[in-house]
Amino acid sequence: MELILWRHAEAADGTPDQTRELTSKGSKQAAKIAAYLHRHLPDHHRILVSPATRTKQTVSALTHHYVLAPTLAPGASAEAVLHAAQWPDEGGTVLIVGHQPTLGEVAAQLLGCVNSTLSIKKGAVWWFSQRDGSAQATLRLVITPDML
Numbered sequence: 712m713e714l715i716l717w718r719h720a721e722a723a724d725g726t727p728d729q730t731r732e733l734t735s736k737g738s739k740q741a742a743k744i745a746a747y748l749h750r751h752l753p754d755h756h757r758i759l760v761s762p763a764t765r766t767k768q769t770v771s772a773l774t775h776h777y778v779l780a781p782t783l784a785p786g787a788s789a790e791a792v793l794h795a796a797q798w799p800d801e802g803g804t805v806l807i808v809g810h811q812p813t814l815g816e817v818a819a820q821l822l823g824c825v826n827s828t829l830s831i832k833k834g835a836v837w838w839f840s841q842r843d844g845s846a847q848a849t850l851r852l853v854i855t856p857d858m859l
Contacts, residue, residue, distance in 0.1 A: 712804070713753070713756075713839070714804075714805055714807070714821070714841075715752075715807065716809070716818060718808075718810065718831045719765045719768075720737035720834040728763070728785055729763050729785070730764050732765060733765055740834035741772035741834060744854070756804035757804070758776070759780040759783060759796065761779075761809045761810060762779050762780075766783075766810070769834070770808045777808070785813075786813070787810070789820050792807055795807070798841075799848075811831050816829075818839075818850075821848035823847070834855060834856040835856070836853070
């Protein structure tokens with residue numbers, strides 16, 4: 712199984728949190744990563760997206776074919792994200808568009824960093840592959856918009 716974590720691009724500050732929108736810079740970040748994903752995503756994949764405005768705007772740079780997953784909203788647990796993705800049993804490729812610190816907690820758990828959170832930059836993608844049919848993962852790629 713391939714699990715891709717995509718943190719939403721830069722969003723404006725404000726409240727309510729759920730309706731924060733991407734900034735101009737955030738729209739450019741989303742477009743850069745979307746162009747990369749267009750070239751590298753396998754044909755058959757699932758995309759699960761937090762219902763927050765900024766995550767929907769981020770993924771819309773890539774596609775409008777995704778599933779809103781309320782369990783991925785800000786404050787979600789790493790376990791909720793992995794359950795939504797059906798890691799490691801689903802097979803195929805799943806792209807999760809979500810938030811920090813949750814995605815950093817997922818990345819840390821996949822890498823075996825117990826009780827840790829890794830910092831995932833705004834707009835960045837972390838791409839994991841399942842290893843040896845277990846819940847262990849190999850980190851294949853980390854890419855940020857400013858690298859493209």
